[in-house]
Amino acid sequence: MGGLIGRGILLLPAVLAAAAQDPAPVIVHARTPEGRVALLRLQFKKGLSVEGKALPRAFLAKGADLSGWVAFEALSPAGKRWALAALFPEDQWRREEVRHRIAHPDVESVWTLAALFTGHGQNYDKLMAENPELPEKLREGDTWRIPRSLLSGDLGGTGLRPDRSQPEDDLDDEARVAAYRGLLSFGEDAQGKFAAYRMRKGEALYSSVVIRFTDRVDPKGVNELAERIARRNGIADMRGIQPGQLIKIPTAYLADPFQAEGSSELAEEREIRAEVRRTVRVEAGPRLKGVRIVLDAGHGGVDPGAQANGLWESDFVYDITMRVRRLLEQETEAQVSSTIRYPGLGFKSRESIRTPSRAADILTSPPFAVDGESPSAVSVHLRWVLANDHFAAFRKAKGDAQKTLFLSFHADSLHPSARGSMIYVPGAALVPSTFALGGAKTRRVAEAKRSGRVAFTTREKLQGEARSRQFSEALLKALHKDRIPIHANRPIRNVIHRGRGKWVPAVIRYSTGATKALIEVANLTNEDDAENLRDPEFRERYAVAVVNAIRAYYRR
Ligand SMILES: [Zn+2]
Incomplete structure (x- = not known):
């Protein structure tokens, strides 16, 4: 925030007649851009006002009266910035934050600072949370940090919305993550570095x-970490946590977007976000002409996948996948293939799903039965191998490499408090530069011979994550439009973090599709989600939303 009036300011604190017990107001003579001198008055508990007659019209909000003292709130954004710069010439206005130096500790208060800088005194607790090491009783020379996320819109901040339980709900992923980040403040105490969050x-x-600020979503991981964080904060009973309570989260647990300024994780996150913005969308038209799509339904055969609430993952996600397949075939010109087929059903969807299907084939040549003869990892690997082989043939036939899409459908069993869809994209940092599939079991598969090894440049990894994120945003939008539940906290993720391990699911990690996503359609552990998945009408709505998302994604 450069270009403020920094020169020609006379700083003359003066004592005027004041109530006996109140500290004297601070009076400052400041020069307007026109060279006129205006008085600024900062009063204890009453805030800042400016002598109106010397002010240019541009410094006043619409309809404000120039006569007498003009309250700070009645100034225009330009007037506010000028007044603050004049009153606090030692403040540093940086891109990320304002560093405010306490100059008049008798008259200033955290409430006054919140009123001046964030737009409302009631934000004083948020301001204190941002400066956990500073005492509430202001001391001359203390430097208070006012991050951009707290700064009022008039002062170039992202501004605060009125208190709602989750004001970020309507935002897209990037803005939502930024909003979450804005709720954190960083610090260090005897137990180490932390990000503080006010409940x-x-x-x-x-x-x-x-679930929001770390990458843990599995029930065990979430419970363990919640307990560890509770202990770190001296909380004996998690149910007793009150709104407004400050929770310090050790930085080691934070997901990349919430790491401290200057960390390599945050730098990588920003690089990806920049790549997403740079990446030009691929145009294919509503009929998806020239688009090559490979659909994968997770698990199957001897592997039912996640199980909870009387449901099992495999048949239900197979059903959704078959519905997506049918819609794409009926309504678009996209070229569609599947990685897996249940021989008892074919590519058909069902109204009612009663028992787990026992047989499933990965559609390689020859087909690979998911019958437990080989470790399930083999079946997982053969899915990306098969998909990549389709993509290679498509490119060879002069197909546009940018119009290749791989989607894998799953349902998870997360902490029961989580519900709705979550989408995994291949985090660029966790995609290897090369990988070759080995093992006797895969050697007899023709596709493994042709497409069993992959290599990605740094650029390709970055582009892969960026395009997949763009698609995921389109999918969330389509789901939201049809009121299909979406995971409340960061529904797009680029890493699975369990125990000590961090990885990207293999089917998307090794996919050479330009765009790839693993879609967790629902959380089986959550009863409402399970109820949805049991309903064929919901599964159809879900499939329609997916196809709508694909259409929206391939339109600039
Ligand atoms: Zn799964």
Whole structure:
């Protein structure tokens, strides 16, 4: 925020007549851009006002009166910036934050600072959370940090919305992550570095801290981490956590977008976001002409996948996948293939799913039965191998490499508090530069011989994540439009973090599709989600939303 009036300011604190016990107001003479001198007055508890007659019209909000003292709130954004610069000439206005030096500790207060800089005094607790090491009683020379996320819109900040339980809900992924980040403040104490989060109304440690700010979503991981964070904060009973309570999250647990300024993780996150913005969308038209799509339904055969609430993953996601397949075939010109087929059903969808299907073939040549004869990892690997082989043939036939899409459908069993869809994209940092599939079991598969090895340049990894994120945003939009539940906290993720391991699911990690995503359609552990998945009408709606998303994605 450059270009402020920094020169020609006379700083003359003066004592005027004041109530006996109130500290004297601070009076400052400041020069307007026109060279006129205007008085600024900062009063204890009453805030800042400016002598109106010397002010240019541009410094006043619409309809404000120039006569007498003009309250700070009645100034225009330009007037506010000028007044603050004049009153606090030692403040540093940086891109990420304002560093405010306490100059008049008798008259200033955290409330006044919140009113001046964030737009409302009631934000004083947020301001304190941002400066955990500073005492509430202001001391001359203390430097208070006011991050951009707290700064009022008039002062170039992202601005605060009125308190709602989750004001970020309507934002797209990037803005939502930025909003979450804005709720954190960073610090260090005897137990090490942390990001502090102030709990809001209706929030719980599991969902609003662990699931949102770390990469843990599995029940065991979430519970363990919630307990560890509770201990770190001296909380004996997690149910007793009050709104407004400050929770310190050790930085080691934070997901990349929430790492401290200057960290390599945050730098990588920003690089990806920049890549997403740079990446020009691929145009294919509503009929998806020239688009090559490979659909994968997770698990199957001897592997039913996740199980909870009387449901099992395999048949239900197979059903959704078959519905997507049918819609694409009926309504578009996209070229569609599947990686897996249940021989008892073919590519058909079903109204009612009663028992787990026992047989499933990966459609390689020859087909590979998912019958437990080989480790299930083999079946997983053969899916990307098969998909990559389709993509290679498509490119060889002069197909546009940018118009290749791989989608893998799953349902997970997360912490029961989580519900709705979550989408995994291949985090660029966790995609290897080369990988070759080995093993006797795969050697007899023709596709493995042709397409069993992959190599990705740094550029390709970055582009892969960027395009997949763009698709995921389109999918979330389509799901949201049809009121299909979406995971409340960061529904797009680029890593699975369990125990000590961090990885990207193999089917998307090795996919050479330009765009790839693993879609967790629902959380089986959540009863409402399970109820949805049991309903054929929901599965159809879901499939329609996926096809709508694909259409939206291939339109610039
Ligand atoms: Zn799965």
